[in-house]
Amino acid sequence: MEPITYAQATGLLSWTWLLIALPAAGAAVLLLTGRRADKWGHWVGVATIGAAFALALGMFASLAGLDDKSAATDLFTIISVGEVHIEASLLFDPLSAVFCLLITGVGFLIHLYAVGYMAHDEGRRKFFGYFNLFAAAMLVLVLGGNYFMTFIGWEGVGLASYLLISFWQMKPAAATAGKKAFLTNRVADVGFLLAMFLMVSTIGSLDFANVFNGAEGLSDGTSLALGLLLLAAACGKSGQWPFQTWLPDAMEGPTPVSALIHAATMVTAGVYLIARSHVIFSLNENVQTAVVVVGALTLLFGAIVGCAKDDIKRVLAWSTVSQIGYMFLAVGLGGAAFALGIIHLLAHGFFKAGLFLGSGSVMHAMNDQTDIRRFGGLWKVMPLTYATFAAGWLAIIGLFPFSGYFSKDPIIAAAFAREGWQGWVTGGAALLGAALTAFYMTRLFILTFHGPKRWTEDVHPHESPAIMTGPLVLLGLGSLAAGGLMATPVTDWLVPVFGEQHEAHGHLTHMQVTIATTAVVVLGAVLAWFLFRNGTEEAPHAAAWPVRVARADLGGEAVNRGLFERPGRLAANASVAVDGRGVDGVVNGLSAAVGGSSRRLLALQTGFVRSYALSILSGAVIVVAALMVVVIQ
Amino acid sequence: MMSPEHYLILAAALFTIGAVGVLVRRNAIVVFMCVELMLNAGNLTLVTFARTTGTIDGQVMAFFVMAVAAAEVVIGLAIIMAIYRSRRSASVDDANLLKA
Numbered sequence: 001m002e003p004i005t006y007a008q009a010t011g012l013l014s015w016t017w018l019l020i021a022l023p024a025a026g027a028a029v030l031l032l033t034g035r036r037a038d039k040w041g042h043w044v045g046v047a048t049i050g051a052a053f054a055l056a057l058g059m060f061a062s063l064a065g066l067d068d069k070s071a072a073t074d075l076f077t078i079i080s081v082g083e084v085h086i087e088a089s090l091l092f093d094p095l096s097a098v099f100c101l102l103i104t105g106v107g108f109l110i111h112l113y114a115v116g117y118m119a120h121d122e123g124r125r126k127f128f129g130y131f132n133l134f135a136a137a138m139l140v141l142v143l144g145g146n147y148f149m150t151f152i153g154w155e156g157v158g159l160a161s162y163l164l165i166s167f168w169q170m171k172p173a174a175a176t177a178g179k180k181a182f183l184t185n186r187v188a189d190v191g192f193l194l195a196m197f198l199m200v201s202t203i204g205s206l207d208f209a210n211v212f213n214g215a216e217g218l219s220d221g222t223s224l225a226l227g228l229l230l231l232a233a234a235c236g237k238s239g240q241w242p243f244q245t246w247l248p249d250a251m252e253g254p255t256p257v258s259a260l261i262h263a264a265t266m267v268t269a270g271v272y273l274i275a276r277s278h279v280i281f282s283l284n285e286n287v288q289t290a291v292v293v294v295g296a297l298t299l300l301f302g303a304i305v306g307c308a309k310d311d312i313k314r315v316l317a318w319s320t321v322s323q324i325g326y327m328f329l330a331v332g333l334g335g336a337a338f339a340l341g342i343i344h345l346l347a348h349g350f351f352k353a354g355l356f357l358g359s360g361s362v363m364h365a366m367n368d369q370t371d372i373r374r375f376g377g378l379w380k381v382m383p384l385t386y387a388t389f390a391a392g393w394l395a396i397i398g399l400f401p402f403s404g405y406f407s408k409d410p411i412i413a414a415a416f417a418r419e420g421w422q423g424w425v426t427g428g429a430a431l432l433g434a435a436l437t438a439f440y441m442t443r444l445f446i447l448t449f450h451g452p453k454r455w456t457e458d459v460h461p462h463e464s465p466a467i468m469t470g471p472l473v474l475l476g477l478g479s480l481a482a483g484g485l486m487a488t489p490v491t492d493w494l495v496p497v498f499g500e501q502h503e504a505h506g507h508l509t510h511m512q513v514t515i516a517t518t519a520v521v522v523l524g525a526v527l528a529w530f531l532f533r534n535g536t537e538e539a540p541h542a543a544a545w546p547v548r549v550a551r552a553d554l555g556g557e558a559v560n561r562g563l564f565e566r567p568g569r570l571a572a573n574a575s576v577a578v579d580g581r582g583v584d585g586v587v588n589g590l591s592a593a594v595g596g597s598s599r600r601l602l603a604l605q606t607g608f609v610r611s612y613a614l615s616i617l618s619g620a621v622i623v624v625a626a627l628m629v630v631v632i633q
Numbered sequence: 634m635m636s637p638e639h640y641l642i643l644a645a646a647l648f649t650i651g652a653v654g655v656l657v658r659r660n661a662i663v664v665f666m667c668v669e670l671m672l673n674a675g676n677l678t679l680v681t682f683a684r685t686t687g688t689i690d691g692q693v694m695a696f697f698v699m700a701v702a703a704a705e706v707v708i709g710l711a712i713i714m715a716i717y718r719s720r721r722s723a724s725v726d727d728a729n730l731l732k733a
Contacts, residue, residue: 605732607729608726609664610657610659610664617652617656
């Protein structure tokens with residue numbers, strides 16, 4: 001393999017830092033000016049992200065004109081100790097370019113939508129400050145030229161995610177969900193930190209180029225450890241098994257947050273990390289298998305739970321978990337599938353953002369009701385929301401010729417292309433996931449917009465204002481077309497990053513996979529339509545055991561509780577007991593002994609000068625007597 | 634002719650009287666005089682030994698003691714005066730505020 005090098009940035013591309021600085025400046029203005037900015041603050045937020053989008057487009061165009069397709073900038077030195085030098089370096093290459101466009105483009109639409117969605121919220125300025133902060137951190141994550149910069153962005157988005165999930169912190173559920181997301185991510189981030197330590201100790205650098213060029217010389221054990229540590233970090237950020245429980249709870253945040261952070265961008269950071277580190281992941285087959293297993297397991301996990309949930313945002317959240325599972329599956333398969341994962345990520349960014357914003361529009365109309373058993377028949381009152389939601393629905397279930405068809409089918413085909421029985425297992429899981437996706441999304445769609453009205457008495461649904469429907473329409477169009485338009489160009493565009501790849505052929509031809517997928521998708525959708533065309537019972541009494549298990553998140557919470565919370569509590573209580581009885585006992589005993597003896601000694605302090613004089617005399621007599629004894633001897 | 638032992642015995646007697654006086658008397662003036670008695674017993678010893686050894690070290694020492702004792706008398710009497718003014722008593726047992 002020829003060594004990887006990155007060219008120095010020139011011209012417009014040397015302004016990469018401005019991409020980050022724009023939203024960062026917006027966040028600083030919004031968070032520092034205080035109430036004075038309440039009236040116009042949200043437009044600052046929209047303007048900075050819009051300007052960043054324009055800049056990203058310009059840089060994208062300049063990058064396309066370059067031969068070596070990379071532009072690295074060193075800003076300043078962060079750490080320089082002995083052999084280790086860590087620069088604040090930025091890298092704008094095809095992979096970061098598509099992420100920048102997704103973050104700023106979809107981010108801009110969601111910012112615009114949030115102007116309307118948060119119009120009646122007192123904290124709108126603060127909200128946009130956090131939103132800009134998130135965009136800046138996310139751009140640091142994807143533009144970082146070494147693992148350290150990526151890590152700074154990684155932690156930054158974690159902070160922004162925490163602030164935004166618990167934005168309505170007066171709601172205990174939101175405050176708890178924010179803490180849960182933050183803590184779960186912290187646990188997974190340990191993997192990232194350890195991976196960085198391992199890189200420094202074995203390769204001696206955190207720079208992408210140095211790490212990738214030095215990775216070939218690593219021993220099997222080291223590359224396995226490195227891959228698994230990075231995978232753990234990626235699983236945490238992306239809500240993959242076994243860290244999936246925080247993502248559905250994160251829906252307690254405002255809906256634009258769910259759309260931008262917990263569907264389109266931040267949760268895909270794990271996929272970015274694996275795609276960026278594709279050299280490391282391609283080194284060791286066991287690591288790749290681990291990524292595939294995580295992806296396949298999570299895509300089924302999310303889809304199964306998604307079938308049983310009744311909260312519109314939670315269904316979408318589990319659907320996000322499941323779709324990111326597809327992306328993990330793709331980047332785990334490696335080779336040509338790296339680009340497939342990124343394409344699905346981009347397509348998913350569009351349709352899932354659209355679906356979330358659509359659900360926000362529905363909640364807006366229904367007095368913040370999120371229970372799909374309380375919706376129904378909304379297509380007549382909210383035609384634009386209905387149409388854009390339908391576009392997202394068609395895109396996610398992957399019917400020809402909509403987005404998901406072009407992004408998901410190739411992943412399923414690639415899953416079947418693995419050798420031997422593994423190909424049948426992963427391919428089968430991906431196919432089953434597609435059927436389940438069609439089922440739960442159709443169920444969600446039918447229960448929300450069709451069937452009899454099951455509204456609570458005091459709601460008067462209405463279409464959302466233009467500032468909300470505008471972004472919805474654009475995202476809807478993107479959902480329909482993005483996959484088809486992007487599939488081939490993005491694959492070619494990413495060749496400089498992943499190298500020239502040839503599609504692997506396996507058990508089934510691409511045509512057979514397409515037919516099978518379309519068949520199961522139609523089957524799932526028709527089954528859902530048949531079951532839910534007349535609405536659903538509002539409070540089902542006795543559900544069958546699979547439904548009950550799925551409603552309980554397939555035991556994800558129970559496992560966490562049993563495996564971590566209960567032993568954690570026991571350990572905490574035990575250490576409290578040891579501390580209280582043991583450590584405190586020793587300390588308190590010592591001080592009691594000193595206090596008691598000094599209280600006894602106090603009796604000598606009579607205040608009578610004559611008794612002091614007697615003590616001095618006795619002391620002198622004793623000294624003289626002792627001297628005499630010594631001298632006489 | 635009196636031998637040095639006589640002087641030393643006298644000094645020991647004076648010192649004992651002084652020490653007992655300090656310990657048993659309550660009047661601060663008397664206690665003070667007893668302290669002086671003890672100092673002078675010490676002086677007597679010093680001078681006696683100077684005489685026996687034929688050197689003048691002890692005599693010089695006695696002068697030092699006298700000088701220090703003079704200074705001590707000034708301060709001591711001033712303290713006693715101050716205590717008497719504030720407490721209307723010259724008893725050392727009455728001045729017992731510094732107790733536990």
